[in-house]
Amino acid sequence: MKEQQNNIGLLLISESSLPLAQTLQQELPGSFILTTTQASGCLHTDSYDAYLSEHFNQCEAWIFIGAMGICVRTIAPYLHDKHTDPAVVCVDSTGHFAISVLSGHVGGANELTRMVAAILGAEAVITTQSDRNGLWALDTLGKQYGWACQSGTGTTLNEVIARFVNGEPTALLFDIRDRGTDYLERSLPPHVKVYKKVEDIPADCRLLIAVGYRDYSHLVSPQTVVLYYIPQVLHIGIGLAHQASPTDEVTSHLYQELEKAHLLPQAIASIASIDLKREEPVLHRLAEHYHVHFYTAAELDTINVPSPSDTVRKHTGTGSVSEAAAILSSGGGPLILPKVKGSNYTLAIAVDAAHALGGHIEIVGAGPGDPELISLRGRHMLEKADLILYAGSLVPRELTLCAKPGATVRSSASMNLEEQIALMKDFYDRGKLVVRLHTGDPCIYGAIQEQMNWFDHYGMRYHITPGISSFLAAAAELQSQFTIPERVQTIILTRGEGRTPMPEREQLHLLARSQSTMCIFLSAGIAEEVQQELLKEYPPHTPVAVCYKLTWKDQRIFRGELKDLATIVKDNHLTLTTLIVVGEAIGNRQGLSRLYADEFKHLFRK
Incomplete structure (x- = not known):
């Protein structure tokens, strides 16, 4: 579909199809029903031909409900070009078929056809060759x-x-x-x-x-x-002499340098320079077409460049303008065109760091354990990775079985941080894709901060793919909503104080004062201390759930009351991969949101 779906006309060939049109109108924002008879909630016209002659191209799309032949004959006089004609879909009068008629790809009729078919439970009929063969459009x-x-x-x-x-x-x-x-x-x-x-x-x-x-x-x-x-991924840095001119000559030289380097002008994302040059006519001209921004000399001087200049430093306070500006605006991406000198300008080009080829590290959240609970992006990353380094016994090895032939799959259980970084850097430096696979969501007790510190130190590019945390899996397995209207509206994710000290303000008994739903990680080994802390604020009968290896094949969940927490953990020999959940939200079926309380009370009357 086009970017702005402002209007979709639903044109009825037969008034008996009005219920189909009304169903579509409810699901398609901005749609209206056009009829030649008077009907409540519909737009009336005496003649479809007269209406379409004036309004056909004013709609983003038209959905005809009736015979295909009538649809084709009706629209034929108004067709001009597939790049400007609206999308047209025909639905038979029984709602069994939705057929893409006009502007399938460019106008969005194919997409609209699938949408209409899904709304009506119909079969989508799309005849575009690429769609029929499963090819890219x-x-x-x-x-x-x-x-x-x-x-x-x-x-x-x-x-x-x-x-x-x-x-x-x-x-x-x-x-x-x-x-x-x-x-x-x-x-x-x-x-x-x-x-x-x-x-x-x-x-x-x-x-x-x-x-x-x-x-x-x-x-x-x-x-x-x-x-x-x-894609717009090129960032251009420009250094200019004072009042560099003529403006047309400098800008034309810019495009000549792009052509000489076989770079496509449409790929330009931004142009940057030093703030001393804000008023240069050349940059004002370029700002008419591109995003132009400026850096201070101090900002530019933080960048290591291939060609620093003492002369540039003397006049600007930094050893580089063009190269440093290009690298800064690209987010630290590589220079693909080092400094080029013109008569009164210098030019350099860098590729956006987030899109540059070369080594890459993807920190992936594996989810709570079930291999089917990893995100689609996480799965795709595993399938294309050259190295998968997974968090030992915390992540099921089954998650790595989708690795491509020839990929290296290693457990980090026996490695210290330096060994892990060395292995990942070796693959990274060879331009490979590295997946660091962490349990749950890596940003929650995932130990990725130290790794990111090393990545930043070495200038290694990385990205985080979030995962489903075990506290979300706990809510699902306990069939509980952890926030109850007017009772509990806060979830606290925390841990007990073991070998890792807790900040004084985050002591468990202080957090417990809110009576929130509390999810306590990494604390099975100190369950007795946790129980004592929580009992300072929670009533002894507060519901508690001790969840061991959530979503794994050997998952076990024990329910009870807070006063029995330590006993539950001890009697069942629970240690690692155990999450403790405390709060009245566990299994609670009381309390309704305002939506249900106000609009659907009749559903709950006895």
């Missing part, structure tokens, strides 16, 4: 991930799509890494192969799909057509 793929789309010189998008859907040999080449490239790698059609270097692409390749910022037209075979998906 090349004309809309870029929009999903914020990429500009551009076919190579002398090539139309239709020619590209024709080669692709006909299954001709296709190469896929990445200059960057993001969600979109992850998706493409996961969903490769049989006739598409990923290449790391353009030089490796065979001469008989008929289509190159390049995702990134480089122009490859000069490197591919004449029989190969190119489709570029261009």
Whole structure:
């Protein structure tokens, strides 16, 4: 669908289909029902032809409910171009089929068809060849991930799509890494192969799909057509002489340098310079087209650059402007164009650090134990990782069985922190993907702070994929809502004071004063002390649940009262991977939200 779904017209061929239209109207915001008879809640018109002649292109989409032939004859006079025509879907009068009629990809009719079919419980009928064959929709793929789309010189998008859907040999080449490239790698059609270097692409390749910022037209075979998906990932740093001019000459030189380096201008994300140059005409001109920002000399001077200059330092207070500004604005990404000197300017270009190729570390939350409770992103990362370093006995090894052939899978149980970092850095420095797999959510007692400190020290790029924490698994397994309207509205995640001291303000008895639902981690070994602390504020009969290895095959859950907590833990020999839950929310079925209390009271009357 188009970005703004402002209006969807529901046009009734037969008034008997009004209930179908009303169902769709309830589920599709901004939709209206158009009829030629008077009906409550509907827009009336004496003639569909007269109405559509004036309003057809004012709607984002039209849904005809009735015969396909009538739908086609009705819209035929108003069709102009697939890039501007609205989406059209036809639903038969019984609601059994939803058919994509017009503007399937570009206009969003295919997406709307699936949506309509889901609402009505109908069968979606989509005839677009790429959809029928399970192929990428090349004309809309870029929009999903914020990429500009551009076919190579002398090539139309239709020619590209024709080669692709006909299954001709296709190469896929990445200059960057993001969600979109992850998706493409996961969903490769049989006739598409990923290449790391353009030089490796065979001469008989008929289509190159390049995702990134480089122009490859000069490197591919004449029989190969190119489709570029261009993310905005290039950050340009500019150093300027005072009143650098003429402005047009400097800006044209900028684009000439991009062309000389075979970089695509559409990939420019930002332009940066030193704040001393805020009033330079060149930067004002560039600000008409790009986001331009400025750094102080002190900020620029924190960046190590390949080509520092004593002359630049003398005039600006920093050893670099162009290179340092490019690196800063890219978030520490690599320079792909070191400093280039012009007559009265310097120029450097860096790639956004979050998207640059090379080594990467993904810290993944494994969830509470059940391999099916890891996130989709976490699973995808495991499937493509070159190294999986998992947290020993805290994470079931079954989670790593999806590793690709040739991947290294290691337990960190026998390693100290320095050994773990050394192993990950070795893979990282070789441009590999490392997954550090932690139990639950890694940000809750996950011990990742020390690792991130090392990653920052070495300048290693990393990202965190959250996981389902065991306290959420506890709520699910206990069939409990941990927040009860007007009774308990706070959940406290904490631990008892064992070998790791607790801040004075976070002593258990102080936290217990709120009578909140308390989830206590890593404390089975000190259950007696925990019980004594909690009994200072909670009543002895407060419900308690001791949860051992939540969602694992050998999961065990023991319910009782707070006064019996220590006995429960001791009698059942519970140690590691045990979560203690305390509070009246456990198993509570009292208290209704205002939604139910005010609007659905009749459902609960005896």
